């Protein structure tokens with residue numbers, strides 16, 4: 001999806017009620033596992049990184065392809081460093097970060113691009129480093145109301161975004177994309193339809 005200036009400006013305001021619990025739980029996992037350096041792929045407005053800055057983290061950075069979303073990282077009290085870069089091909093050094101994140105982004109991409117992001121995340125984290133990902137997961141742990149609500153939202157967005165979402169659900173989403181990596185833990189949100197997961201590469 002292309003985020004124009006207006007949708008980028010209202011992204012956090014509209015989604016905060018749904019996403020704040022996810023943001024806080026992400027910080028909790030990062031604390032629990034003692035991660036110090038964090039890179040957020042497809043960071044959007046930098047909202048998750050703002051939560052980390054607020055919690056006292058300093059070695060955090062994001063990348064996003066949308067100038068309008070990146071402009072929002074400069075709004076407010078906490079202003080994370082976010083670069084205008086493609087998450088499948090970043091300029092970050094190899095083997096540096098404790099953990100890489102991709103939140104709410106893979107379902108709207110082709111499988112090829114989603115895999116490209118995961119592989120790039122693996123490249124930039126330390127050997128056997130970690131990966132936090134939040135996205136839809138329509139498996140047995142999800143409730144109908146959650147799947148229905150998520151599908152309604154994605155249909156409203158429409159276009160290529162919705163087409164990719166349907167393919168993502170059909171091929172098994174995160175369960176398929178992450179099948180070769182070590183699952184550590186998860187927490188479900190929004191009637192189980194959204195999972196926040198920690199993996200080890």
Ligand SMILES: C[S@@+](CC[C@H](N)C(=O)[O-])C[C@H]1O[C@@H](n2cnc3c(N)ncnc32)[C@H](O)[C@@H]1O
Nearest residue numbers: 042043044064065066069085086087103104105
């Ligand atoms: C739904 S938003 C999610 C933003 C943020 N991760 C969050 O949790 O709110 C998806 C973001 O992915 C970005 N994006 C899409 N393709 C990208 C790519 N190849 N590289 C970097 N960012 C990308 C979009 O610009 C958008 O900001």
